[in-house]
Amino acid sequence: MSTTAHEVPQALTVDGFRTRRSFGFGNLSKSATIIIVAMLAAEGIIGVRMPLSLLVTVPLTLAFGVLAASRRHGMSALSYYVALISWRRARRHGVTTYRRLLLPQPYALDLPGVGAASTLIKVADPTSGTAVGVVHGRDTDLMSVTTLLAPGGSLMAPTSTVRGAVRTWGDVLAGMSTDEQIKGASVTVQITPGAGEALADDVKKRVDPSAPQLAKSTITELVGTTPRATASVAAWMTVTVDPNATVNPPTDLADKVGEALRVVDSLDLSGTGTDVHRRCTDVDVRRLVRSAYDPSVFHEHPDRFVDLSWGECGPVAADDGWTAFAHDGAVSVSYVLQEMPRRVIPYSVLLPLLSPGRFQRRITLSYKVLDPEQGEAVLEREISNAENRADATAQVKGRAKYSQKADFERANKAAAAAAQGAQVVDWTLTATATATRPEDLDAARQDLERAVKATRGIRLRPAYGAQGPAFATGLPVGYNPLVS
Numbered sequence: 001m002s003t004t005a006h007e008v009p010q011a012l013t014v015d016g017f018r019t020r021r022s023f024g025f026g027n028l029s030k031s032a033t034i035i036i037v038a039m040l041a042a043e044g045i046i047g048v049r050m051p052l053s054l055l056v057t058v059p060l061t062l063a064f065g066v067l068a069a070s071r072r073h074g075m076s077a078l079s080y081y082v083a084l085i086s087w088r089r090a091r092r093h094g095v096t097t098y099r100r101l102l103l104p105q106p107y108a109l110d111l112p113g114v115g116a117a118s119t120l121i122k123v124a125d126p127t128s129g130t131a132v133g134v135v136h137g138r139d140t141d142l143m144s145v146t147t148l149l150a151p152g153g154s155l156m157a158p159t160s161t162v163r164g165a166v167r168t169w170g171d172v173l174a175g176m177s178t179d180e181q182i183k184g185a186s187v188t189v190q191i192t193p194g195a196g197e198a199l200a201d202d203v204k205k206r207v208d209p210s211a212p213q214l215a216k217s218t219i220t221e222l223v224g225t226t227p228r229a230t231a232s233v234a235a236w237m238t239v240t241v242d243p244n245a246t247v248n249p250p251t252d253l254a255d256k257v258g259e260a261l262r263v264v265d266s267l268d269l270s271g272t273g274t275d276v277h278r279r280c281t282d283v284d285v286r287r288l289v290r291s292a293y294d295p296s297v298f299h300e301h302p303d304r305f306v307d308l309s310w311g312e313c314g315p316v317a318a319d320d321g322w323t324a325f326a327h328d329g330a331v332s333v334s335y336v337l338q339e340m341p342r343r344v345i346p347y348s349v350l351l352p353l354l355s356p357g358r359f360q361r362r363i364t365l366s367y368k369v370l371d372p373e374q375g376e377a378v379l380e381r382e383i384s385n386a387e388n389r390a391d392a393t394a395q396v397k398g399r400a401k402y403s404q405k406a407d408f409e410r411a412n413k414a415a416a417a418a419a420q421g422a423q424v425v426d427w428t429l430t431a432t433a434t435a436t437r438p439e440d441l442d443a444a445r446q447d448l449e450r451a452v453k454a455t456r457g458i459r460l461r462p463a464y465g466a467q468g469p470a471f472a473t474g475l476p477v478g479y480n481p482l483v484s
Contacts, residue, residue: 012162012347016417017340018410020378023385025392029076032068036061073461074338080464087322087465096320096468100311111289111314113468115477120310122282123257127265133282134257135478142183142240142483143260146280146288146476149235151189151273162347165273172267173423177369181263184240184483186366188474191356192232192298231356232298236280236288238476239264240483285476289313292475294328295360295436318468324441325467331438333445334463334470337429341457342406352454353431359444360434361451364474368426368482375424379415386411426482430473431460 022030039061047054070077090096098112110116117139125132135144176182203223207216243250243259250256269276280288286305291298293315305313315327325332341349353363370378386408390400418424431452435444452460463470472479 012159012166013344014166014347015344016410016414016422017342018382018407018414019339020382021385021389021407023388028065028069032065032076032078036065036068039064073464074459083465084322098315098318098320100314100316110311111477112318113320114472114479115314115475118310118478120282120285120313121253121257123254123261125261125279126258128279130279131281131283132261132279133285133476134260135285135476136253136257137478141244141256142242142478143256144238144240144476144478144480145260145264146236146238146285147264147269148277148280148284149187149237149269150275150277151233151235162273164271166347168271169273170423172269172272173367173369173425175267176367177371177375177423179263179266180371181241181243181245181259182239182369183242184366184368184480185237186364186473186480187237188235188362188364189354190234190360190362190474191354192234192295192360193356193358194231234288235274236476237269238478238480239267240478240480280476286310286313289475289477292362292434292471293318293330295330295434298360320468322465323462323467325471326438327471329438330434330436331441331444332432332434332467332471333441333448334430334432334467334473335448335452335460336431336463336466336470338459338461340459342410343457345457349455349458352451355451357433357447357451359440359447361448362432362434362474364430364432366428366430366473366480366482368480370424370426372418375418376415378424379411379418383408383411383415428481429458429460430463430470430481432471432474 024030024033025036028036039057043054043057043061046057064078067078067081068076072080087096111118118135118137121134121136123132123134124130132145135146136142137144176185203219207219241260241263243256243263246259250259264279283302283305286308287300287302290305290308290313291300293313297304318325318327323333325334350363353361386404390404390408393404394400414424431448433444433448435441452458469479469481473481
């Protein structure tokens with residue numbers, strides 16, 4: 001059967017995903033192995049003089065080892081329970097609850113959680129003369145610049161066009177890897193279901209008064225019978241820049257902002273399958289942040305956000321729960337990447353997550369591109385770890401697990417690709433679903449889980465005890481989970 005140039009390019013596939021794994025005994029990580037060995041050594045020294053102490057210390061060491069080796073929700077059981085205890089302790093001290101208060105000291109109206117140290121700066125872009133909103137991290141001195149994007153669909157595009165877009169995006173990542181000032185980037189797509197008003201208004205403007213009556217009645221009936229098929233799609237890219245990572249670091253804030261804009265302007269996104277709409281103005285940033293915390297203002301006119309202070313863009317009240325984040329009457333649930341498929345996957349694997357659902361959904365890909373030397377060192381270390389794990393299992397059981405052999409092959413394949421010029425990228429995926437009514441939380445969670453299952457391979461898990469930071473990951477508040 002012959003194919004056409006405009007057939008959906010199902011043959012386009014990607015692979016090479018691999019989770020970093022340190023070398024430890026059995027299922028233990030490197031740090032857990034070192035701790036257990038140190039504990040056993042200390043017990044041996046103390047047990048020589050106080051043998052009875054072993055009745056207490058040995059069971060504790062065994063319990064620690066069992067928890068560190070066991071898995072729960074894609075992480076070690078030890079990490080899970082430590083996070084649970086820490087979250088309960090924070091809730092007991094009221095740290096997980098935020099209430100906006102007007103206090104006399106500076107920065108009293110900060111954003112909650114990871115956005116507390118950020119501030120919004122309005123500057124004039126010297127190249128275009130328009131206003132640009134730059135988020136400054138007061139604790140890290142990093143600058144974040146957000147660009148509004150207009151993504152184009154690729155399912156109906158020719159295979160050559162899609163391949164070119166993927167190749168160009170790889171070139172963009174390669175440019176990031178050689179620029180010491182770019183610390184990370186994130187791309188967010190937000191899908192907000194509509195009630196049909198936007199579609200009706202758009203069609204009303206486009207209807208030709210001289211069109212045949214049959215055509216006008218048909219399009220009117222179509223708009224009236226499919227109101228829930230509409231959705232507002234917003235996409236943006238946030239780049240985190242360190243303006244001080246240069247030979248002559250800027251001395252004042254204005255120069256730092258100018259340096260950050262210069263670095264971001266050097267990134268060329270043309271040919272990546274998306275169009276650059278414009279740099280986010282300070283009003284755009286306020287609108288994105290405020291409408292995320294309060295979805296009821298999503299369709300408000302931009303003038304509504306002009307006079308908002310940066311602290312007022314956040315929630316009036318918020319509660320960071322173990323598996324949910326409540327904010328201004330709405331409630332959100334966020335999931336984070338647990339594991340990518342170990343098989344080859346189609347390029348459109350994220351399509352179910354990016355399709356409209358019953359609730360607002362925000363999907364964020366966070367990147368940290370390693371420079372070539374650092375990437376090579378990481379891959380060589382991963383090859384050694386994979387080989388050592390297979391050898392240790394073979395010595396104990398007589399043969400290595402097939403999964404360990406396959407992991408070793410994937411590590412070698414990644415190193416070979418990097419040697420030929422491919423980029424080594426640390427990345428993660430965050431998905432957030434928001435319900436405007438607390439009673440719809442379970443439905444929103446189910447809607448998101450169904451979308452994840454529809455990807456047929458990508459595994460996500462709830463952001464246990466970190467719902468607030470996961471919620472803020474996709475917002476232009478200067479937070480990137482991969483940038484320390």
